[in-house]
Amino acid sequence: MGSHNMIEWVYIAAVVAILTWVGADSWVIEKYIDEIPEDAETIKVTAQQWFWTFEHEDGTKEVGELHLKAGKAYRFEVTSKDVIHAFNIPFYTAMIDAVPGRINKVWFAPDQTGEFLIQCREYCGLLHSQMRAKLIVEA
């Protein structure tokens, strides 16, 4: 019985060690991601059934299209006018829920130019699957 217990304890210790490593690493990375750079430019993102509106710092608004500059950090302040949506750019793995009555923040700095997909990632009714926009990153 003694050696039985020993094997199980070694095994559990190995599992706990792996989990601790995963948890600690995630914590360190998340701490880094969670801090939005001071010089990031703010874009206000408003979701509603079933399209996206983007407002730049200078007050210009875009619907269904977002123009950004490569090499600059952007802070997105995301909210919704009706139901819960989720603001998602798969290529840059940016993702945050758009919740009515709340402003959620996410940031990233595009480093590649081109056209990328912006989509809704939280079920929001009839045309959820069509709720897309275009991210255009310019040099």
Added chain:
Amino acid sequence: MVLEIRKPRPLWEILFSTHHTDVALLYTVSSLIFLFMGGTLAMVIRSELLFPGPTIINDPSIFNRIFTMHGTDLLFLWLLPFAAGIGNYLIPIMVKYKDMAYPKLNAVAYWMIPPGAALVWLGWADIGWTAYPPYSIIRAPGPAADMWIFGLKILGLSSILSSINFVVTILKCKHPDLPIMKVPIFVWAMLITSFMILAALPTFTASLIMLYTDRLGVSGFFNPAMGGDPIAYQHLFWFTFHPEVYIFFIPAIGMAYELIPKFSRKPLFSYSSGVIALILLGLIGFASWAHHMFSTGLSFIEKTVFMVGTLAAVPMSAMHVFNWIATPWGGRIRFAAPTKWVYGGIALFFTAGAGGVVNTAIPLDFITHDSYWVVGHFHLFVMGTISFIFFGFMYYIFPFMTGRMYSERLASIHFWLMFIGAILTFVTQHILGLFGMPRRVYDYVSDPDLIIMNQIASIGAFMMGTAMATFLANMIHSTMKGKPARMEDPFEIGEQYYDYRRREPHH
């Protein structure tokens, strides 16, 4: 419990019976019917996603209703009732009591399922099985959403009643000469599941009422236009439904503990570590609900707490897997259908668990959340693990229910088609998620990678559909015409079975 089906009895005698084996039969048969209904919807979903754009459904609203019903049906009308059915068969026998503690309450709990199911199915709602507000309160069409709410209310009440019954049967009606540390682990599993239902489910049943009054416009708990907070609903919902994951899983764990020593012809490696891991799993299941909500804007501290709470559940699952691998080690394993399903299920459970660790690592969660990764992850769990073990147990209990033997060859086809299909579908769905495909979509970007992966997932799903058709044929044919089982030892494992012949008169 033997000869329930074969012995000619008028149907009404089973329907109006309060005897635990009759109620168990009703639970088991209805859960299998709902399994096939929900599975049919899955086939429709996978056919629609064979190509981007409209394929076989012209209206996205019908697609949204189909995935809502697929999830609601399989979680509440397949997993829960099947576990309750097997519990009804075995718990009174295992604790050596003549019946459940409250036989009439038992029948009432069962008979709440058909009206609840009828409301949910006829309502045909489009709110997703999670019914997140504000969509479910300000935009979802009625009376579908209202019927869904009332249907789930009735099903929830049924679960609470049957849990009370299990707790009292196990703790109060156990034979005085049978110590609690000698009962089969399946009894522990049903006890812990029942306690978890009693602790977790009232929160959701309360939030269903809040959802309903919000829909009526007389309250605004979750409606930001009336000062409410939709995220509050998510907390209440996941406080019930993360533990619910373990409520679904723990009966399956108990079944695996029942099957593995029998079919390895060896005693369990460690009874006490199995019981301890079950109790800890039942407690820690309550410490991880907000890992479903990392992207709703939780603070850094909240995310950290719930990541740790989630990771803390993994060692307990690992302890069970250790027991399941250490027990057959050096045993004489009998490879009948129950063995295949249990080990297939454990293999896929390992995969699902690895994916789960990825989900809870906070930065990675933002990549996988609400994508097809999550769809693949929880299907590996509810289908690849829980349902696999349930199927194994269904084959195991089949001779005791019917007095006949199922066809081992058809069961083997069922298993291998299902196992390969599950890997094709659910592993591919993980990758689809990494490619950014959101879940619950009627249409996806017309990209060659996405199209080919969706088609692989659909082919896997069709293999599983074929597998389930052989299961249905096997069950029906073997019930009516199967070879009579050799009741003293139908699986030739030389084990002691339950005292299935003992049957008290009807109440």
